């Protein structure tokens with residue numbers, strides 16, 4: 228993976244990320260840092276405290292020190308890179324920023340005793356710019372702290388990485404083997420013109436068309452597809468293909484195939500007609516599979532793909548081994 232921004236943003240609110248504390252948020256709320264949408268701006272729009280910004284903005288410091296914001300990742304994982312985006316902050320961006328990270332177990336309210344490590348050293352920033360900082364730390368983190376020196380506004384903090392699921396939340400349960408939060412990901416697809424196929428694997432229901440995966444209109448007689456690497460090798464028992472919000476651009480039909488550890492493909496759901504704006508659920512059986520390919524005919528959008536099933540024993544061991552290797 229060369230472009231870390233293709234990895235899920237572990238901090239984004241729609242994956243459960245939360246800005247839990249900040250040194251100051253006088254001008255604009257710390258929570259904006261993890262908004263899923265691109266930063267917006269309307270010039271000459273003043274509230275009682277100043278110009279309104281879709282970001283986190285602190286007061287001008289007059290007595291030294293620096294500002295910070297603490298973010299709990301929605302999904303714990305290995306961070307591969309961070310984007311510090313000063314979009315629209317032109318005369319009030321911080322000249323420098325750094326990022327630290329830590330891992331804690333459970334839900335502690337006080338992180339002062341946590342073992343913080345620097346994952347982005349203090350680095351210069353420009354105004355109105357998305358700064359990408361690759362991160363080289365082969366370990367699991369649950370929280371990050373964004374520091375800005377000395378003060379100012381940052382629109383977004385994106386923390387891209389690989390989800391590392393907690394084996395205690397999967398062992399012995401029937402789970403969604405295609406869920407991003409369980410460690411699944413789309414590894415290949417035919418088209419991502421309008422939106423990322425990983426959107427299909429997000430938690431909850433899609434609220435609009437943009438929250439799903441949508442391909443361009445095909446004119447070549449072919450069809451679109453996406454391959455999901457499952458959270459772990461498992462057996463699928465129920466497939467959900469949700470076309471919610473796709474009223475005039477749902478695929479006409481879809482099929483599912485599973486790939487076993489030897490690389491052979493097996494039918495899981497035969498090609499089946501789909502309706503627009505409908506949550507279709509099918510009882511299915513599958514052999515032990517590591518990947519599932521969704522074929523949609525000919526093109527269109529899928530709001531959510533859920534593959535409920537059971538981890539194999541080897542799959543459960545793999546999840547536990549990865550967690551143990553990456554936790555500190």
Ligand SMILES: NC(=O)NC(NC(N)=O)C(=O)[O-]
Nearest residue numbers: 254276277278279280284319
């Ligand atoms: N025009 C501004 O944006 N001024 C300031 N910020 C806000 N939000 O008004 C400032 O000085 O940092």
